[in-house]
Amino acid sequence: MSATDSLVLVIEDEKPIRCFLRAFLERRGFQLIEAEDGEEGLALAAEHHPALLLLDLGLPGMDGVEVIRRLRVWATTPIIVISARGKEQDKVDALDAGADDYLTKPFGVAELAARMRVCLRHSATRTQDEQQAVFRTEGLFVDLAKRLVRLNDQDVHLTKIEFKLLSFLVHNAGKVVTHRQILKAVWNSDREDQLHYSRIYVRQLRGKIEPDPAAPRYLLTETGVGYRLVG
Secondary structure, eight states: OOTTTTEEEEEOSOHHHHHHHHHHHHHTTOEEEEESSHHHHHHHHHHHOOSEEEEOSSOSSSOHHHHHHHHHTTOOOOEEEEESOOOHHHHHHHHHHTOSEEEESSOOHHHHHHHHHHHHHHHHTOSSOOOOSEEEETTEEEETTTTEEEETTEEOOOOHHHHHHHHHHHHTTTSEEEHHHHHHHHHSOOOGGGTHHHHHHHHHHHHHHOSSTTSOSSEEEETTTEEEEOO
16 A cells, blocks of 8 residues: 555544544554644645545534535545434435545444445546646636636636536546536536526636637637537
8 A cells, every 4th residue: 555545634623533543544554644624624635635535524614514515626535424413414415515425423443444445445446537636728727626716827706606617627628528518517407408508607707717708718619519628
């Protein structure tokens, strides 16, 4: 197991639990980095690209479910939620946001070890490489982890939908994506009568990230199919 493969990020605000997890993980050959809140955790994830993330939901400031949503914008890192919240809806919310598994406190170390093995095994067999948090091309800079977009060194302010659309395009930079793929990724819908949403929001996005929206440099139209972000 390489250093990268053995790196686990724990986002947990309770020190006794972090200490317990450190002892448990280090005995099994893992390296550990720790964060006490969501903002710090996301920064560490972007910097270190851990093999696995163990996450509490009841964090100060940013809730754990929001941490999952933000991480899933730019990373496929396996996430196991470890939380005292045991209600079905809490589990559904975390899993819908992108968590891979959910363990309720208190938990047994044998069960945690088994769930970690499953997540790491699935992660190792993924055919798609981990997406990079930063995208840059001449004049355009996007940092998905920091939710930062710049055009010619000037900050660009996007709406939530515009940023979600741009994130999907960045993940697929250089590839043609269809109107239906965009609709599914951004609005989680496949209704025929909503396919025009992609055209509307691409037009809005171009107005903010293109030096000349009438002659796009970055976000190109593939006639009759969809769009391609030049990368």
